[in-house]
Amino acid sequence: MSAAEETPGTEDMPWGEVTPEAARRLLVAAVEAFAERGYHATTTRDIAGRAGMSPAALYIHYKTKEELLHRISRIGHDRALEILKAAADREGTAAERLADAVRSFVRWHAERHTTARVVQYELDALGPEHRAEIVQLRRESDATVRRILEEGAAAGEFDVLDVSGTAVAVLSLCIDVSRWFNTQGRRTADEVGVLYAGLVLRMVGVQK
């Protein structure tokens, strides 16, 4: 699966939130290049070339390679947080909301695995300010999962061993899907999501 097919935008228009069109194409090219060779081995010339553009044309949209990585990381983290918040804020029991969070978070990491890997593994390549901004978004994701666990515990639905540790484990389990998931593999993204939702409910003491 190419990065163009698995980006955080709509299926029809990957990274559709990025305009103008040239800026979007450059972002798609950057995800592919970073995923294949790593951030440090990729030049802005490589990225421009993949997008069928000149280095000068790239420079109109992104001043540096780090700006491209930051844009990818920001959009990816915004989307991840949005998915978790939507599940946390919906109607339903804590168990339903936790299962929904896990299913949709897993699906995103499976379907968008190239993007997710770049976002996760190249965090150290961000400059200090951009890194701090992304770390803040990650804290909010963490807090969103903790909130569901606390609400479930308060309602007597969950029996949680360690709220913050379990939140870390739940997110980690879902994020790591992007490392091993294979679109040619035995399980679809949805199947992994359903399996993991069941395992996570057990982690919080809901036995089915």
Next chain:
Amino acid sequence: MSAAEETPGTEDMPWGEVTPEAARRLLVAAVEAFAERGYHATTTRDIAGRAGMSPAALYIHYKTKEELLHRISRIGHDRALEILKAAADREGTAAERLADAVRSFVRWHAERHTTARVVQYELDALGPEHRAEIVQLRRESDATVRRILEEGAAAGEFDVLDVSGTAVAVLSLCIDVSRWFNTQGRRTADEVGVLYAGLVLRMVGVQK
């Protein structure tokens, strides 16, 4: 923590199984360089320089950069499999053996997180034969965890939703510790291991 402090060998002599001493030093330098800049952005000249050696001296021990990566990956995967097999083969109930496997596998991934990241994230950079060899070791790790789950289910100790899916999840949860674990963080490697052993027992239906 530098790679020198967190390698698969003994605490006193990281990568102590690698001889002669120059070959060992080059391996330590390669882990550090790959972790910092990625495999593709690292040259054999960089690695030799870090080890305080000339490119020609490196060439005596390793013909290519890929050979270094293969050696690192092979030793790392051998050690991971050894940890899992030791836990699977010890005396005790399936629950005790599963908890032991998780605790020791987590501890390795936390303490050796730099090495583990290189081993996990640069798999695609291996040549086809080396990659096939490593994939085989990963299948054996998977089979070792599956075996404990099957034995526990057969003994009536576990109630497992999906043996192969749960085995994937257990390994994935432990491996991803190498991505987020921070030696300056709130929890020690041992504390994460104990927490995760409890969560994994719940995944297999052992409620405590």
